[in-house]
Amino acid sequence: MSFQKKDLISIKDLSASDINYFVETAKEFKKISLKDIKKVPTLRGKTVVNIFYEPSTRTRTSFEIAQKRLSADSLSIAISQSSVVKGESLKDTLLNLEAMKPDAFVIRHSESGAAHFISKITKASVVNAGDGINEHPTQCLLDIMTVAEAKKDFKSLKVAIIGDIYHSRVARSDIYGFSKLGAEIYLYAPHSLLPRITEYGGGKVFIAKSMEEAVKNADVIIMLRIQKERASYYFIPSIEEYRNFFRLTPELLSKADKKVMVLHPGPVNRDVEISGSIINENKTHIFKQVENGVAVRMACLYILIGYQKLNG
Amino acid sequence: MDKLLIKNGIVIDPLTKTEVKRDVYIENGIIKDLPAKKPTGAKDGVKIVSADGLIVFPGLIDMHVHLREPGYEYKETIKSGMKAAISGGFASICCMPNTNPANDSEEVTRFLIEKAKNLDLINLFPIGAISKGLKGASLADIGKLKEAGAVALSDDGNPVEDSALMGRALLYADTFNLPVISHSEDIKLRGKGVINEGAVSERLGVIGMPSIAEDIGTARDVILAGYYGVKLHVAHVSTAGSVNIIKQAKKTGAKVTCETCPHYFSLTEESLLDYNTNAKMNPPLRTEMDKRAVIEAIQDGTIDVIATDHAPHAKDEKDDTLDAAPFGIIGLETSLPLTLRLFHDKKISLIRIAELMSLNPAKILNISGRGSVSNGYIGDITVVDLNKKWQFTERGIKSLSKNSPFIGEKFKGKSSFVIAGGKILKEN
Known part of the structure; x- marks a missing residue:
């Protein structure tokens, strides 16, 4: 090769x-x-x-x-x-x-x-x-490597990507990378932070209707960082609101597959896009990614x- | 168990598009099919009301009302507004957020809902703000507003001037399936205008608001909704231009709906010839041509809803020059009789009225269980006497404010009583 x-x-x-x-x-x-x-x-x-x-x-x-x-x-x-x-x-x-x-x-x-x-x-x-x-291609490759160490086949994998997808270079690379390997991608975000076109070279990419739909039975959840500045440009009302409606909580996480892998490219805003307890209880693969x-x-x-x- | 039988009315159901003489049975606040053994009265524990010779509509919904509470209780309170609504035949009203404080928070939304619950009259559905403080500078906490019970979002009174904010508001609200109601207007083009720009403004020597200020605003909002593929409801459409823009947008599949108000199909700018401040509102009364276009749009389905834009102002505030007096007129008590004129003039059917004033607002606002007189729907009913002749007088007004251009008007047709959640309410 x-x-x-x-x-x-x-x-x-x-x-x-x-x-x-x-x-x-x-x-x-x-x-x-x-x-x-x-x-x-x-x-x-x-x-x-x-x-x-x-x-x-x-x-x-x-x-x-x-x-x-x-x-x-x-x-x-x-x-x-x-x-x-x-x-x-x-x-x-x-x-x-x-x-x-x-x-x-x-x-x-x-x-x-x-x-x-x-x-x-x-x-x-x-x-x-x-x-x-x-x-951010090397981020995508390290995400794929991290998942590949635990999951043999990407063909039936459900990958949820949640957060500021519109502004995320990690999301763009991951969507292409994981879907090229056959995974199904579910995107969820405030609709103001979704890309306008969700056509990624024939990959199976779907927009989830709710956070719950996105994480339900997911094998991999990739959480993205939300930048505080987004509120000043009207993409979201406030960090408080984002925390209330778009944060990965332990309750939501329990709806995913039992062996779900939670990834985050960092830096993390604890208790904004992801509950701190999920990280504290070692339920993420953040350090494995690094x-x-x-x-x-x-x-x-x-x-x-x-x-x-x-x-x- | 509360049981109510409305007997012998002609029931107008917009959902099934039927107009049939039949009884309506309500049990514990819910419309039910008649029991096999028809209840006959008190001995079955059923309260019977006669609707002999009357029309039975699904409870009317006014999706555009300015209650002035909190903040301006001298103009209108939730209670006085509801009494006016009952008198006008409404079982539900939706209140706009331009109170003081503005309804841009879950606290104000919860206050409104709680207050309405305690009053125990008709249904109140709060509309939250699009932007914080209605200032058009940042998004209100829209998810929290929805959670608290807001049924829609609007900065009504003013447009959201910044197109990026409006676009993102539409998108963000779509995340929560919350409809956005636009006050569509180019505010710079409106300038200091106080009435429609045209023959009358020229004759009175006052600054006019060009009709295209509304058209441009409508076009922008409709284009935003079309581009993003999200829902938009345009408030108080008053011009032939806006009607046309919305008609075209609907043809191309944009998810756009709109409302007009009774004054736009009943009056023209001529009403202002004696500097009548009770005929001053925004958008302003337009020309005969605009009025005709609005009526046509009601007939052909371009206009989905008739709402009042009920805007109470104290007598002292309106008792001023045309320049200084505030915009707005009350409308709850004249909306149905003015709309019935379209029926009496054979312009629209009763089923169409039920669509415009009940089914469509319920659909647009996702208010489930309302808008139809069928099994399982909430027991909200408006009973109307089509032929009752009466005069609208200042003394008869239930609203705390009396700013109406229709005072003295003679009408044919009036609501007899309203039933909200199976409870009979009368304000006449």
């Missing part, structure tokens, strides 16, 4: 077997994180640049750890201390960095399509670490830079 692209921009670009290839590779890399000496020489002599135009704790740390465990030379550019604040354009920043011959860029940007734009400029591999409201995130990012860098080696 191999992957025939230099970049990972979008889950839309991946086939079901591509997704499985990334996940299977990640499972191998996960073993490294469990060893006493958590380092392999796989990417020795390779340079990876992380550019985060948006604040991030989890994703950025996860990528940096992945790079260190693969022995890559990596650096992270904090935008607040870069020429970007002096008014340099995205294109110029990238062309300058490109001249220093990195092998891969990991990019997080608040604008949708940023990773795609950069991938056209550079010969280096580009990993999309989240672009605007568009996609653990698998490192493995997935190792796999991505290995696969993409490996492709460069063969074709570059």
Whole structure:
């Protein structure tokens, strides 16, 4: 098996077997994180640049750890201390960095399509670490990996995605990813936070009529973060109202399948989109997701830079 | 066990579209098929009322009423409003949220419901605000309003000017299956207008409100509802333009319904020629052409509901110049007689009246068990004497406010009594 692209921009670009290839590779890399000496020489002599135009704790740390465990030379550019604040354009920043011959860029940007734009400029591999409201492919892969560790077959899986779907790059990637593997997706949100069109390349995607319908017999529940700012733009009345009507509670959770897996991409607003007690009682897979995130990012860098080696 | 038999009335049922002389039996507040052994009176424990020569409608519903409680009890209280409603033949009224405090919270909604329950007269269905404080700047806690018992949402009195807020309100309310009622108007275009812009405003030398201010507002709201595929009810349609826009929208499958008020099919801007502030309301009385379009729309089904927009104002407030007097007229006590004129003029049938004033409001507001005289429905009934001749006088008005352009008007047809939940109510 191999992957025939230099970049990972979008889950839309991946086939079901591509997704499985990334996940299977990640499972191998996960073993490294469990060893006493958590380092392999796989990417020795390779340079990876992380550019985060948006604040991030989890994703950025996860990528940096992945790079260190693969022995890559990596650096992270904090935008607040870069020429970007002096008014340099995205294109110029990238062309300058490109001249220093990195092998891969990991990019997080608040604008949708940023990773795609950069991938056209550079010969280096580009990993999309989240672009605007568009996609967050490595999050999707780590979600799939987390579920795949517990569920063999995705064909009959009911996956509920609940929350601010309209603004969620995680939701967009997950909808494509899980449905490509054959899962049925149930979306639930205040209707002001649903996408206008729910056609995802032939995937079985449904809009649930209620929170209860969404979680009933669900095998996987992915809760999304609601941002407080959404109230200022009329998407919701208030956080209090959101908490009252759109929070995953233990009562709702009891309607799901007995072996339901609860996922959340973080950061969590406890007792807004999910009851704190569900997390406290270890009923979520949040930390498993974070653990698998490192493995997935190792796999991505290995696969993409490996492709460069063969074709570059 | 409470048992009531309404005998020998001509029963108008809009659900089955029937008009048949029959008895109506109500047991414990619910309409039931007649028992096999027909009850004959007190010895069966059944109260019998005669509706001989009278018309039996499903309880009329006025889905657009301004009660002034809390905050402006000198204009109208829940109690005085209900008495006016009973006198006018209504078994249910829906109150708009522009009180003080505005009904944008579960507290106010619960207060209204509790108060109505204690009064134990007719049914009260509160309408909550779309935006907090009716200010058009952020969404009210809509889920909580629904939970407290609000049947719809509206910022009536003013449009939601911000299209993004209106659009998202429609979507968010749709999550809770709560209908949104729009006051559709371009408020900047209305400007300082006080009556319809046209021949009369020019003659009186007052600033007019162009009819297109309503048309543009209606178009925007209908386009929003159509685009998002959600329900919208347009309040107080008064122009030929709005009627047309709604007609077209319905043809394309938009989930739009609308109401008009009796004054828009009964009067024109001519009523303002002597600066009559009791004929000042918003939307304003329009032209003969608009009036004809509204009547046609009632006939062809474009207009779904007749509601009053009952808006009480104290005498001192209306006793002012046309510029200064507040918008609004009372309507609860003249709505049915004005609508019956359309029947007497052979413009609409009694079944159509029952649709416009009972079945359709119940459907639009998802008020279950109302709008029909059939087995299992709630025992809300309006009994009407079609031929009773009477005059509407200021002294006879039950509402606390007397601001009506119809004072002195002679009518044919009046409600005889109202039954709400099996209980007989009379205010005449």
